[in-house]
Amino acid sequence: MSANQPVIELFGRESEQRRLGEFVDGVRKSGGAMLVRGEAGIGKSALLLDTARIAASRGMRILRTAGVESETHMPFAGLHQLLLPLRTEIGELPAPQRDALGAAFGLTDARVPDPFLIALAALNLLGEAARSPVLLIVEDAHWLDRASADVLAFVARRLDSEPIVLLAAIRDGFPSPLDGAGLQEMLLDRLDDTAATALLDACSPTLTPAVRTRLLREAAGNPLALAELPIAADTRDGKGPLPPGWLPLTTRLEQTFTARMSGLPPALRTMLLVAAINDSTALSETLDATALITGVPVTADDLAPAVTVRLVDVHETGVSFRHPLMRSAIYQGASISQRHAAHAALADVLTGRPDRRLWHRAASTPRPDESMAVELENTARSVRRRGDLLSAVAALEHAVRLSENPAHRCERLVRAAEYAAEMGRRDIVVRLLGEDEQPPLSAQQQARVVWIRESFQDGIRDDSAAAHSLADLAETTAAQGDVDLALKLLSSASLRCFWAHADERSRQRVVAVAESLPVDDLDGRLLTVLAFAAPVERGKVVIERLRRLAAHPTGGRPAARLLGSSALMVGAFDLSEEFCAASLPILRAQGRLSLLARDLGAQAWSAARLADLSVAIPAAEEAARLARETSQPLMHAIAQASGAVLAALRGEQDRVERLAVAAEQVALPVGARPVLATVQLARGLAALGEGRYADAFDQLRRMHDPADPAFHLALRCFSVAELADAAAHSGQAHAVAGVIEELEAVALTTPSPALHADLRYARAVLADDAAAEPFFAAALGADLRRWPFVRARVQLAYGEWLRRQRRTAESRAPLRTARETFDALGVIPWSERARQELRASGESSRRRSSEARDVLTAQELQIAQMAADGLTNREIGEKLYLSHRTVSSHLYRIFPKLGITSRSALSTALRVPA
Numbered sequence: 001m002s003a004n005q006p007v008i009e010l011f012g013r014e015s016e017q018r019r020l021g022e023f024v025d026g027v028r029k030s031g032g033a034m035l036v037r038g039e040a041g042i043g044k045s046a047l048l049l050d051t052a053r054i055a056a057s058r059g060m061r062i063l064r065t066a067g068v069e070s071e072t073h074m075p076f077a078g079l080h081q082l083l084l085p086l087r088t089e090i091g092e093l094p095a096p097q098r099d100a101l102g103a104a105f106g107l108t109d110a111r112v113p114d115p116f117l118i119a120l121a122a123l124n125l126l127g128e129a130a131r132s133p134v135l136l137i138v139e140d141a142h143w144l145d146r147a148s149a150d151v152l153a154f155v156a157r158r159l160d161s162e163p164i165v166l167l168a169a170i171r172d173g174f175p176s177p178l179d180g181a182g183l184q185e186m187l188l189d190r191l192d193d194t195a196a197t198a199l200l201d202a203c204s205p206t207l208t209p210a211v212r213t214r215l216l217r218e219a220a221g222n223p224l225a226l227a228e229l230p231i232a233a234d235t236r237d238g239k240g241p242l243p244p245g246w247l248p249l250t251t252r253l254e255q256t257f258t259a260r261m262s263g264l265p266p267a268l269r270t271m272l273l274v275a276a277i278n279d280s281t282a283l284s285e286t287l288d289a290t291a292l293i294t295g296v297p298v299t300a301d302d303l304a305p306a307v308t309v310r311l312v313d314v315h316e317t318g319v320s321f322r323h324p325l326m327r328s329a330i331y332q333g334a335s336i337s338q339r340h341a342a343h344a345a346l347a348d349v350l351t352g353r354p355d356r357r358l359w360h361r362a363a364s365t366p367r368p369d370e371s372m373a374v375e376l377e378n379t380a381r382s383v384r385r386r387g388d389l390l391s392a393v394a395a396l397e398h399a400v401r402l403s404e405n406p407a408h409r410c411e412r413l414v415r416a417a418e419y420a421a422e423m424g425r426r427d428i429v430v431r432l433l434g435e436d437e438q439p440p441l442s443a444q445q446q447a448r449v450v451w452i453r454e455s456f457q458d459g460i461r462d463d464s465a466a467a468h469s470l471a472d473l474a475e476t477t478a479a480q481g482d483v484d485l486a487l488k489l490l491s492s493a494s495l496r497c498f499w500a501h502a503d504e505r506s507r508q509r510v511v512a513v514a515e516s517l518p519v520d521d522l523d524g525r526l527l528t529v530l531a532f533a534a535p536v537e538r539g540k541v542v543i544e545r546l547r548r549l550a551a552h553p554t555g556g557r558p559a560a561r562l563l564g565s566s567a568l569m570v571g572a573f574d575l576s577e578e579f580c581a582a583s584l585p586i587l588r589a590q591g592r593l594s595l596l597a598r599d600l601g602a603q604a605w606s607a608a609r610l611a612d613l614s615v616a617i618p619a620a621e622e623a624a625r626l627a628r629e630t631s632q633p634l635m636h637a638i639a640q641a642s643g644a645v646l647a648a649l650r651g652e653q654d655r656v657e658r659l660a661v662a663a664e665q666v667a668l669p670v671g672a673r674p675v676l677a678t679v680q681l682a683r684g685l686a687a688l689g690e691g692r693y694a695d696a697f698d699q700l701r702r703m704h705d706p707a708d709p710a711f712h713l714a715l716r717c718f719s720v721a722e723l724a725d726a727a728a729h730s731g732q733a734h735a736v737a738g739v740i741e742e743l744e745a746v747a748l749t750t751p752s753p754a755l756h757a758d759l760r761y762a763r764a765v766l767a768d769d770a771a772a773e774p775f776f777a778a779a780l781g782a783d784l785r786r787w788p789f790v791r792a793r794v795q796l797a798y799g800e801w802l803r804r805q806r807r808t809a810e811s812r813a814p815l816r817t818a819r820e821t822f823d824a825l826g827v828i829p830w831s832e833r834a835r836q837e838l839r840a841s842g843e844s845s846r847r848r849s850s851e852a853r854d855v856l857t858a859q860e861l862q863i864a865q866m867a868a869d870g871l872t873n874r875e876i877g878e879k880l881y882l883s884h885r886t887v888s889s890h891l892y893r894i895f896p897k898l899g900i901t902s903r904s905a906l907s908t909a910l911r912v913p914a
Contacts, residue, residue, distance in 0.1 A: 013043055013223075016186060020051050023184070024165050028060060028133040031159030033166035035141075035178060038188030040250045040325055041224025044169035047188070048137050051167065055135045060165075062135050063126075067143030069328065073359065073397075074279060075390035076104045078148035079122060082136065086129050093128070094878065096589070097121030103388075104147075106355060111385070115147055117591025119154035120881050126155065126164055127883040133163040140324050142174030146425075147390050153181040157629065158882060161889035180631075190221030199223060204230035224323060225253055231260065231309065254329035260309050261330060267294050268302055270342075272311065276330040277342045277363075279356060281318040289345035340364045355391075362398040370404040377412060380419075389419045393428060406440075414445045414452075421452045424594055424630065429456065447477045447485060454492035467496040467533075468506040471513045478517055487525045490514050494532035498569070499634075499672055501711065507533050522549055524562045531566035535714040539570040539750025546575050553582065561587060561595060565602040569714050571754030574786040576606035577615065588879050597626035597635050604642040605678070608649070609718060609754065611789030611825045613853060614865065616646055621858030622880070637666040637675045644682035648689060650853070651828040656686040668709070677703050677712040681719050688722060689829030696726035697735075704739045717743060717755040721793065724762035733766045740766065757782065757790045765797050772801055792821035796834050799841075808841045819845060826853045852910050855897045863890045864898070868906035 023034055036044045052062050065082035083090075083101070090101055100121045102108040126134060138144070138152060156166050156178065166183075170176050191199065196216060200207070207215065207230060219225035261269055271290040278285055283300060290298050303319065306312045311326050312319055321327040331339070343364035350357040358379060365372055380395035396416035403409035413432060420428035429452060441449065450473060470493035478486035493510045496502060510533040519526050522545055530538040546567050564580035567573070580603035587596040600623035607616035624639035644659035660679045667675035680702050687696035700723040702710045720743055727736040740762055747755055760782060764775035776798045784791040799815035802808075819834035828848070835845045852861060859880075866876045873884040873891070880887075895901060898909040 013047060013188075016047060016188060017050060020047060020167070020186065021054055024051060024055055024060075024135065024167075025058075027159075028055075028135075028165050029163050031162035031164050032184070033156040033159055033168070033181070034184045034186060036167060036169045036186045036188065037172060039172045039190075039222070041222045041228075041253060041323065042188045042190065043223045044171075044188060045139050045323070046223070048139060048167055048169055052135060052137050055133075055165075060133045060135045061129065062137065063129075064137045064139070065144075065148070066139040067141055067145075067149075068279065069143050069324075069331075072143060072145050073394040074145055074356075075147035075388065075394075076118070076145065076151075077279065078138075078144040079118075079151050080105050080148075082138070082148075082152075083122065083125060086125055089125060089128055093121055093124060094874065096878075097124060100591075101125070114591035114593070115150055116154065116593040116881065118147075119151040120591065120878065122151050123155050123158055123162075123883050124877070127162055127885050130163045133165070136164065136166040138166065138168035140171070141168040141178055142170045142176045143324070144176070145390075146177065149177040153177040154629070154881075156181045156183055158886060161886040162883060191223060191226075192221065196221045196226060200226045200230070203227045224325070228253065228310075229256060231256075250325065253325050254332060257311065257326045257329035258333040260311060261333065264305050264309075265302075267296065267298055268306060270294055270338075271298060271302060272306060272330050273334050273338060274342045274345065275312065275319050276321070276327045276334075277339065277360075278346055279359075281320050283314065283317050283319050285346065285349050286319055288349045289342065292345040292348055293341055336366070340366050358395075359398070362402065365402055368404040369402045370408070373399040373402040373404070373408065373412070376402070380415075384419065389423050392416075393419045393423075393425075397432070407442075410441050410445055414441065414448050417452050418448060421455045426456050429453070444477065444480060444482065444485075447473055447482075447489065451485060451488045451492060454489070454495075465506070467493040467502045468509050470496070471506070471509045475513045475516070478513075483517055483519065486513075486517060487519070487529070490517075490529045490533075491525065494529045497534075498532040498714075499674060501673060501706070501713070502533075507537070510534075511538060521545060524566070527566045528562040531569040535569040535571075535752075536717075536746050536750050539752050542566060542570045543572055543575075543751055543753075546570075546572060546579075550575055550578060561599055564599055564606070568602050568606050570750065571714075571718055571752030573606040573609050573754055576602060577610065577612065580606070580619075585879075588881075591881075593626050593881070594630040594632060597623050597630055597632060597639070600626065601635055601639050601642065604639060604646075608642055608645045610787060611649055611827050613646060613649065613826045614861070616642070617853065617858045618862030618865070620646055622862065633666050634670075634672050634675065637663040637672065638678060641667075641675050641678035641682060645678060645685060648682050648685035649827045649829075651689050651832075653686055653690065656682055671709055673709060673712045674715060676710040677715040677719075680710045681715070681722070684719065684722050684726065688726060691833075693726045693729035694732075696722070697730050697732055700726055701736075701739075717746065717752060718758065720755065720758035721761040721790075724758075724765050725797070728765045736766070753787070757784065757787060761790070761794055761797065764794070764801075769801070769805065776801065788821050789825055789827065792818040792825070793830070795821075796830065796837070799834075800837055803837060803841055811841050812838065812843050815841065816843070823848055826851060852898060856894060860890055860894050860897070863887055864894050864906055864910060867891060867903055868910050 020034070020036070023032065026032070036047060038044050056062055063082055063085060065078045067078055090098055093101070096117065097120060099108065100117045103111060104118045126136075141149065144152070152166065152168070159166065168178055170178065196219065200212065200216060200219070203226060215226070215229055219229060261272065267290065270293055271286060274289045274293070275286045278289070287298050287300070300314055303312060303314050307314055310322055312321055341364070343360045347357050347360035347364060350360065358376065362372060362376060376395045376399035380392040380399065383395065384392040393416050396412050396419070399412045400409055400416065403412060417429050417432045420432065433449060433452065450470070454470065470489050474486040474489035474493070477489060490510060490513060497507050497510065511530060514526055514529045514533070517526070527542055527545055531542045546563060549563060561583040564576045564583060567576035567579055580599050583599055584596065584603070587599060600619045604616050604620035604623050607619060620639050620643040624636055624643065627636035627639055640659045641663040644656045644663065647655035647659060660682050663675050664679050666672070667679070680699050684696045684700035687693070687699060700719055702708045703712065703716045703719050704723070705711055720740070723736060723739065727733050740759070743755065743759060747759055760775070760779040764772055764779050767775050776794065779794045780791070780798065795814040795818040799811040799818060802811035802814070815834055815838050819831060819838060822831040822834055831848055838845050852864065856864060862880065863876055866879065871879070873887040876882070876887045877884040891903070898906070900906065900909050
């Protein structure tokens, strides 16, 4: 690109240029990101280039990367290009992050960690580099390799406290992970007639009127077309340079670039093809590969004609195309044999880069080649051991294409799909397994494919037959010796039982197959299948084994992270909190954010039912945030529903309905029963908190109606106390008798702590006044040391009953104790209800004191708790996947909210007032 070309192509872009400059100025100290979107040639790159020039003049550090079609299969290629200028600073990162980037970039042989740990390392590296504001320029972001794009999306969402600005250009019609990052966008339209005419006249002032009119019509306001098409017109003496007007503008531009190649020397055309195919801009590689093909030496001077006709720019060590369309036009214009020759030459040149060399060797192979396929398969196995799943999938895809043996081809295809499923990459799985011409798979491979597809289903749909057939397939698979795959299939079957409403026969079938497998009784995978498929029928077994595991914890058991969810399903919320708390640090350290979101979701649900708000509030918020980031819509919905429960416990009525509606919008179309049940629980709690008992009864009753989409076999067991409370206060005790009778029968099967506690409460509040006291005594006599909210709720109900019996003096002690517990827990509506009862008994109460939960956001509360525990800003950031500067900014806002000035005062400020 000539020196004045960016300025020329900015004709008519003054408002966009001004807006982009104002955006950069406005966020360069606090951080921000924007997508610049538009069709090919619309001026995205020119706008970003000019913005970078202005930013550099203001002292900002500029880091650049660009997506390239040929690099989309190379994980972290774009990120490596972006961070290359910071390679010396990598050594200053904490060891886990330093090792993560080193492994990702192939600088070490260490295992490549979860991509989110790499993303955190990139964020902190950029933060350390931002001693002065940094501008990140990402051109052609739609062609970034997926790993780099995911990292940049992660970074973009966390720039609110960093002096870092990200600007990324994306072509219309191309998806990118950046699309879902919630960034501001600037859409570039075509130039209007006045601006288009001015640009054409500036680029080509000597055009004849006829050619000028035609070019304006066919360029249709596209700046690249206005700048480039006149060159083709000149080469044909004004006789009409353009293909027929019905062709898309992008195609017409590519054809003009191809035509521009025709007048260049053969060796130069070869050189340009090599540069177009090369996944690097290194000039030496292009020259050496060209020399191998042509048989004669070439130099950078040989590129001069291509520079003259504005196809490429040449620097001291690099060659780059002026526009991606030029690269693709040259590639498309070459024959298959020419492309193969270019790839082969590059492979011969890249002897010191075995990873890149392998890809070019594979691309140069025109026909099936089993030896090459085996080499690619071995490479996939090697990088898989290092944890680099993306590279493993890419290698296996190449191996599938080159396989001569059909059986080997099938195995490589299925294994690539398994790796993609392990990453949660539905798009790759669909591409691999959704082809029309699938090879014939063996029975074992078909079973693996079933599990792969099930891993993206989340068990949605009330389809008992599917759970039954999965159990049958698991039994067959286990008989063939693959117990691990059998457990995976049973896990999918149990998830169907959880998300939908499987019949008893199907659930029994899942359990029978699971319990027939030769696995340890304490295997977390087995316990999860039993808990999710039959939380009532196998509740006793699961609870007994979970208690054994809690008494003798060990981190070495398979699927230990699943124990928290298993405990939740059987109503052992205290154990669920305990297991989640144990597994969360491991998942954080590994950077496994998708699993972390699920574990946090279980922790939030259980802690909410225990009214342990200091744990539940930050867990629900983080679970929702991470579920959104890791594209888990149902987990995001259930985290929102849990947030609605917490809002109800806090008396935040508007927030309850906002979160409930958002969760419902996701859950209703797919019939996600756990989400819908939790939504009804939240609405019922909200109505109870406001004293709208009839409304509460109507909301909660839905959870116990098998015909209602909010009915859930397990979760209904954990709303009995609320339902009984609503019924007792709205005069509908008779209407709930059938539900209580049914759940009394369920309680004979399972020792579920939550169910039994709720039934003790229900017996007391629903009993006739003359018979109630023994039931209250039984409820108060139960061991509820780890269930303070449940105990306080009984004390409140007992105090209310005593006052109704005109035993006013006796009522004050349980009411007072309940009030104090509710105050400590922060469940405001229940605190006020206890106060009202105390006032009615003749005792006044001091006003409830404000506390940290009243003034801090969920994330602020989480950060404040960690800081109070003695963690540094950097340690907090590593746990929460934030930069230490973001943590510092949060603390800066937290201190005045709590009325403190130092970190040492946090513990006192967070302590619940006595």
